[in-house]
Amino acid sequence: MAHDIAALKARLAGIALEDNPALVRQKSRDFFWYSPTLKRQLDTVAGEIIATPSSEGEVLRILEACFALGIPVTPRGAGTGNYGQAMPLAGGLVLDMSGLDKVLEVAPGRVRAQAGAIIADIDTACRSSGQEVRLHPSTYRTASIGGFIAGGSGGVGSITWGGLRDLGNIIRLRIATLEATPRLLELSGEEVEKVAHAYGTNGIILEVEMPLAPAYDWIEAIIGFEDLNRAAAFANALGEQDAILKKLLSVIAAPLPQDYFLRHRKYLPAGQHVVLAMIAPIASAAFDSFTARWGGNVLFHSDRAGTEEARGLPPLYELAWNHTTLRALRVDPAITYLQTLYPFPDQLALVARIHEELGDEVPAHLEFVRFDGKITCFGLPLVRFTDEARLEAIIARHEALGIPVFNPHRYTLEEGGMKQTDAVQLAFKRETDPAGLLNPGKMIAWENPDFDFATGRTYLFPGLSAQA
Numbered sequence: 001m002a003h004d005i006a007a008l009k010a011r012l013a014g015i016a017l018e019d020n021p022a023l024v025r026q027k028s029r030d031f032f033w034y035s036p037t038l039k040r041q042l043d044t045v046a047g048e049i050i051a052t053p054s055s056e057g058e059v060l061r062i063l064e065a066c067f068a069l070g071i072p073v074t075p076r077g078a079g080t081g082n083y084g085q086a087m088p089l090a091g092g093l094v095l096d097m098s099g100l101d102k103v104l105e106v107a108p109g110r111v112r113a114q115a116g117a118i119i120a121d122i123d124t125a126c127r128s129s130g131q132e133v134r135l136h137p138s139t140y141r142t143a144s145i146g147g148f149i150a151g152g153s154g155g156v157g158s159i160t161w162g163g164l165r166d167l168g169n170i171i172r173l174r175i176a177t178l179e180a181t182p183r184l185l186e187l188s189g190e191e192v193e194k195v196a197h198a199y200g201t202n203g204i205i206l207e208v209e210m211p212l213a214p215a216y217d218w219i220e221a222i223i224g225f226e227d228l229n230r231a232a233a234f235a236n237a238l239g240e241q242d243a244i245l246k247k248l249l250s251v252i253a254a255p256l257p258q259d260y261f262l263r264h265r266k267y268l269p270a271g272q273h274v275v276l277a278m279i280a281p282i283a284s285a286a287f288d289s290f291t292a293r294w295g296g297n298v299l300f301h302s303d304r305a306g307t308e309e310a311r312g313l314p315p316l317y318e319l320a321w322n323h324t325t326l327r328a329l330r331v332d333p334a335i336t337y338l339q340t341l342y343p344f345p346d347q348l349a350l351v352a353r354i355h356e357e358l359g360d361e362v363p364a365h366l367e368f369v370r371f372d373g374k375i376t377c378f379g380l381p382l383v384r385f386t387d388e389a390r391l392e393a394i395i396a397r398h399e400a401l402g403i404p405v406f407n408p409h410r411y412t413l414e415e416g417g418m419k420q421t422d423a424v425q426l427a428f429k430r431e432t433d434p435a436g437l438l439n440p441g442k443m444i445a446w447e448n449p450d451f452d453f454a455t456g457r458t459y460l461f462p463g464l465s466a467q468a
């Protein structure tokens with residue numbers, strides 16, 4: 001496990017390095033602790049040194065030195081991933097990309113930025129031209145664009161634009177390989193899928209080009225319903241209203257909003273299941289009419305709340321996506337969650353079925369999105385955790401009903417996704433990382449090509465037990 005860090009430091013003179021064990025440990029962690037399973041498995045994981053390059057040239061020097069010395073490299077944006085994606089399972093160097101944080105160019109319909117740029121900073125730079133980013137995670141204010149592309153999937157904006165997996169939501173990526181002489185590659189069209197959501201296992205993203213949309217000062221509204229299925233049906237129908245422009249459409253079952261949205265509490269009467277909506281101001285009157293037709297209770301509306309009152313409230317998207325889980329965890333550390341998809345066209349029936357069966361053990365949280373052109377929803381249901389065996393049983397029950405689970409309690413790409421090899425990403429890794437030094441332990445197809453997902457066994461990266 002121990003690598004020749006002294007030799008590495010000698011080669012990297014002039015680049016910002018940190019090997020104080022406490023600081024290295026801090027930057028070797030992400031939000032893996034959302035999962036009790038990952039907390040048990042990964043709590044002792046730490047790299048040996050952090051490098052914070054401030055230019056592409058410095059990144060290339062680091063990669064060349066690590067290849068020569070056989071030192072693993074785990075890229076890190078802001079460390080907000082939830083599955084230990086940015087945690088160095090085999091030790092080695094953590095490549096902190098936060099020094100490559102510049103917005104390089106804003107043009108009609110597109111923005112070019114360095115990978116370590118914070119998404120909110122990119123968005124702010126675009127707004128002076130009347131444009132905004134199409135999609136962002138609810139970690140808008142903290143996450144890097146490179147980390148979102150390598151580790152995330154979608155979020156605020158996905159109700160209109162779909163996810164990062166959809167062709168056209170990433171225009172171009174510039175990446176570096178990990179070889180004797182690292183190469184720079186430009187990927188566009190479907191080539192971006194080679195490294196999007198590959199956890200940095202097959203290239204370091206240096207620069208991104210992303211498409212933009214017209215910017216709005218989005219109205220934030222919370223609509224209440226006495227019945228969860230009615231709230232879900234309203235959100236689904238509102239999702240289908242293409243002329244009412246939206247950026248967020250979430251459904252959160254009572255009593256979660258009342259128990260966990262502490263700063264919005266006075267707007268949230270007991271028993272109300274809520275729909276969170278971000279609506280373009282030009283569609284405000286249409287949204288009011290649509291809500292009235294459905295008999296929704298307008299519990300909060302940012303245009304009608306007093307300025308004093310609205311000040312101090314977090315943005316609505318910080319109640320949604322994985323911020324819902326975070327708010328629950330702050331009140332009740334025993335909470336965990338799942339990530340599910342309710343496939344079109346049965347989404348509403350599947351939501352009703354699973355939540356009727358699992359009740360308050362697995363309270364509902366839905367995020368409506370455009371998926372392959374159709375409106376449907378993902379679930380980020382909370383789970384009142386008892387033990388890992390029960391968690392696995394809850395997952396199995398979802399899958400038996402035809403609700404795929406993207407398991408957030410696994411650190412590998414395959415087990416967190418569709419439980420099969422992504423042949424394109426694997427083939428690309430052979431070209432870009434021939435020694436297997438990029439974020440080891442995250443791609444089972446590379447580490448153990450014979451691993452059999454059908455056994456239901458969990459993959460354990462051998463390097464992990466060496467660290468424990």
Ligand code: FAD
Nearest residue numbers: 077078079080081138144146147148151152153155200205
């Ligand atoms: P990190 O966590 O630092 O890295 C993520 C992955 O990308 C790691 O595998 C890392 O090795 C790799 N990586 C980072 N930078 C590079 C690079 N330059 N080149 C190659 N690989 C790289 N995710 C969503 O998709 N949607 C959400 O709405 C959402 N909401 C969240 C809410 C909360 C409260 C939290 C804690 C997490 C949420 N996430 C969400 C997960 C996470 O925030 C996103 O994935 C985020 O975009 C990650 O960005 P980051 O800069 O923190 O990346």
